[in-house]
Amino acid sequence: MDRILEVKGITKKVRGRYLLQEVTFDVFLGEICGLLGPNGAGKTTLIRLLTGLIRPTAGSIRVMGADVQRERGQALRQMGAIVENPVFFPYMSGRQNLINLALLDPHLTEAKRQSRVEEVLEVVGLAGRADDKVGTYSLGMKQRLGIAQALLGDPKVIILDEPANGLDPIGMRQLREIILKLNQEAGITFLISSHLLDEIQRICTQLVVLNEGKVVWQGATKELAREGELEEAFVELVSR
Amino acid sequence: MIHLLAAEWYRLWKRKLIWAMVLALPLAAFASATYYQGANASVSPDLPQYAVVGNFPVLAIAEMIYFFDLLLIALVATIWTEEIRSGQLRMVLLRISDFHRIWWAKIGVLLGTVLLLLLLYLGCSYVAGYFLLPHTEQFPLFYRAGQVGVWEGMWYNLQYYGIAYLTLVSFAGFLILMGSICRTVTGALGAGMSFLLFSFMYPYVAGYFIPLIGEEVYQKIFFSSLPMIQWEGIVHLLSDHSTGAGWMVGILLLYPLLFGLPAMLLLSRKDQWY
Numbered sequence: 357m358d359r360i361l362e363v364k365g366i367t368k369k370v371r372g373r374y375l376l377q378e379v380t381f382d383v384f385l386g387e388i389c390g391l392l393g394p395n396g397a398g399k400t401t402l403i404r405l406l407t408g409l410i411r412p413t414a415g416s417i418r419v420m421g422a423d424v425q426r427e428r429g430q431a432l433r434q435m436g437a438i439v440e441n442p443v444f445f446p447y448m449s450g451r452q453n454l455i456n457l458a459l460l461d462p463h464l465t466e467a468k469r470q471s472r473v474e475e476v477l478e479v480v481g482l483a484g485r486a487d488d489k490v491g492t493y494s495l496g497m498k499q500r501l502g503i504a505q506a507l508l509g510d511p512k513v514i515i516l517d518e519p520a521n522g523l524d525p526i527g528m529r530q531l532r533e534i535i536l537k538l539n540q541e542a543g544i545t546f547l548i549s550s551h552l553l554d555e556i557q558r559i560c561t562q563l564v565v566l567n568e569g570k571v572v573w574q575g576a577t578k579e580l581a582r583e584g585e586l587e588e589a590f591v592e593l594v595s596r
Numbered sequence: 597m598i599h600l601l602a603a604e605w606y607r608l609w610k611r612k613l614i615w616a617m618v619l620a621l622p623l624a625a626f627a628s629a630t631y632y633q634g635a636n637a638s639v640s641p642d643l644p645q646y647a648v649v650g651n652f653p654v655l656a657i658a659e660m661i662y663f664f665d666l667l668l669i670a671l672v673a674t675i676w677t678e679e680i681r682s683g684q685l686r687m688v689l690l691r692i693s694d695f696h697r698i699w700w701a702k703i704g705v706l707l708g709t710v711l712l713l714l715l716l717y718l719g720c721s722y723v724a725g726y727f728l729l730p731h732t733e734q735f736p737l738f739y740r741a742g743q744v745g746v747w748e749g750m751w752y753n754l755q756y757y758g759i760a761y762l763t764l765v766s767f768a769g770f771l772i773l774m775g776s777i778c779r780t781v782t783g784a785l786g787a788g789m790s791f792l793l794f795s796f797m798y799p800y801v802a803g804y805f806i807p808l809i810g811e812e813v814y815q816k817i818f819f820s821s822l823p824m825i826q827w828e829g830i831v832h833l834l835s836d837h838s839t840g841a842g843w844m845v846g847i848l849l850l851y852p853l854l855f856g857l858p859a860m861l862l863l864s865r866k867d868q869w870y
């Protein structure tokens with residue numbers, strides 16, 4: 357099957373408190389899946405677990421069949437991500453930051469590294485500003501550079517943590533266009549977290565709704581639109 | 597692993613601090629040579645304090661070593677504390693399968709860079725000495741009978757710098773633990789400086805208690821301090837009758853073990869890192 361992400365019974369307990377409880381869902385090839393939930397719902401914690409930065413208390417996560425804990429290298433190769441915020445090394449240029457990260461990919465030769473960096477800069481529209489220090493970038497540019505670094509390893513799935521946070525309407529539209537293009541033309545699957553239903557509804561085909569560490573609803577975005585009552589309930593839930 | 601080393605190296609050498617050092621070292625060497633040029637007037641040429649081309653590198657590092665201590669504090673605060681706490685390291689961690697490796701890569705790059713800068717300073721001090729100080733075929737060394745020629749003197753200098761490097765490695769062991777514990781760069785800088793100050797102070801305090809504790813214990817206390825080993829210990833180690841060599845070597849090993857191992861253990865709690 358074309359199951360890209362398989363999240364099974366994920367629980368994370370820190371100092372006696374459950375940050376996530378029995379979270380289970382799948383993401384399939386070609387989907388743009390939204391991870392919706394109010395601040396503090398556990399979205400970033402879940403993304404840390406998905407990318408293997410922290411260990412789950414219970415449960416398992418597979419990326420294209422590879423277990424993130426036991427086969428981390430293999431799982432990571434299929435995946436690009438921004439966790440929390442796109443933080444780069446501010447004293448280096450955008451291009452230098454990408455080269456630095458590309459150095460960590462053993463599959464890229466010297467020549468391919470250079471051309472791959474230029475390619476991804478082109479995709480996110482940053483080629484013109486690539487020699488400026490990242491410290492001078494706007495938040496929107498950092499988000500796009502974040503997508504560029506996620507693309508470096510030619511991943512099957514990209515995970516973005518609240519990419520629209522703090523962006524102006526233009527930055528938001530640029531981001532949306534890049535995501536849709538990568539999804540439609542390169543067939544890349546996305547998992548995108550957000551605390552705003554509006555913005556996620558516009559591009560996501562699937563939704564997983566998280567509240568206080570638990571999945572409270574999941575399904576196609578279309579279904580959500582049909583069930584008007586439910587929608588109101590979510591709006592209330594996530595705007596609390 | 598080689599990829600990780602390459603990436604860490606690439607990043608460190610993009611920092612202004614490192615290039616500022618590269619520029620500052622020749623200046624410091626020339627400034628020091630100029631100082632000794634003047635000081636020589638009041639020193640007898642048959643004393644080891646009399647600066648000539650052959651012994652100047654050792655005279656030049658004597659105070660400069662503390663500058664290297666400070667550099668080390670700054671480097672650990674930036675490549676450990678800042679990278680971990682600001683989240684800069686996250687995108688690197690997303691690309692490696694074993695977090696221990698980044699630890700070793702950072703240590704390798706840190707110590708490699710410090711070694712390179714130390715050797716650069718050695719070279720600079722020879723050049724500065726060549727231009728500004730007397731050229732003599734023979735010169736005396738501290739606590740050593742007789743005189744040495746240029747090549748024997750160079751071997752002595754290399755040994756001196758080698759031991760100086762080991763004291764820096766030892767200090768790094770302590771700093772790395774601080775760099776991983778401290779939540780802010782300021783905290784890490786403060787911890788490093790406090791350690792250095794404390795290590796300067798307690799041997800002096802112990803000095804008042806010599807009648808009570810005896811000369812032998814005092815010597816041990818004195819040479820349990822890293823900056824004191826850097827200040828006086830190295831010439832003792834290289835003297836004709838090297839005293840307390842075992843003690844000092846033990847101390848140099850103790851610091852990395854005492855502080856480096858807990859830092860390692862802290863690291864294996866993976867959730868600390870994100």
Ligand SMILES: Nc1ncnc2c1ncn2[C@@H]1O[C@H](COP(=O)(O)OP(=O)(O)O)[C@@H](O)[C@H]1O
Nearest residue numbers: 370371375393394395396397398399400401402
């Ligand atoms: N390392 C941690 N230790 C303890 N609590 C944490 C930790 N990280 C996050 N939390 C808590 O977990 C909850 C979920 O946080 P987070 O995953 O960042 O939510 P979201 O990204 O949905 O806003 C919050 O209440 C937060 O305070």
Ligand SMILES: [Mg+2]
Nearest residue numbers: 399400440518
């Ligand atoms: Mg978050």
